[in-house]
Amino acid sequence: MIEASECTTQSVANQTDADAISAGCTSINGDLIISTHYQGSLNVPGLVNISGVIGDADGIILHLTSVTFENLESVGSIQLLGGIGIQQALELVDFASLTTIANLSIYGEVPVNVSLPSLENAARVDFVGNFSR
Numbered sequence: 001m002i003e004a005s006e007c008t009t010q011s012v013a014n015q016t017d018a019d020a021i022s023a024g025c026t027s028i029n030g031d032l033i034i035s036t037h038y039q040g041s042l043n044v045p046g047l048v049n050i051s052g053v054i055g056d057a058d059g060i061i062l063h064l065t066s067v068t069f070e071n072l073e074s075v076g077s078i079q080l081l082g083g084i085g086i087q088q089a090l091e092l093v094d095f096a097s098l099t100t101i102a103n104l105s106i107y108g109e110v111p112v113n114v115s116l117p118s119l120e121n122a123a124r125v126d127f128v129g130n131f132s133r
Helices: 015-024
Strands: 006-012 027-034 039-043 049-056 063-068 074-080 092-094 100-115 121-132
Touching (some): 006 015
Parallel strands (some): 006 027, 027 049, 039 063, 049 074, 063 092, 074 100
């Protein structure tokens, strides 16, 4: 069982950063900022709650291939924004335990598989691009 601990805004530039956050935080009172230079898969199983935003601070994350938060139950907002005509690598967005979110925005040109099997409450959901579930 993960011991509950609250952290403030966190930034991730690689999976090592994500592992440290997952090991030290079950809740973030603030944002989880993903570096625009992040490459590969992002997996953060230890987080249960994020009061702010999961997303990029400065622009498009071209080399992020998947985002998995298996135990996250609530988050203020998820913003994984690409641009029309911009080829991103993102293929999978998986939030298995997420039940509540205020805003969810995912934009991208590559086919993206989105899994939100537990989602019950969402104020706004925007998918722009090529998606499957």
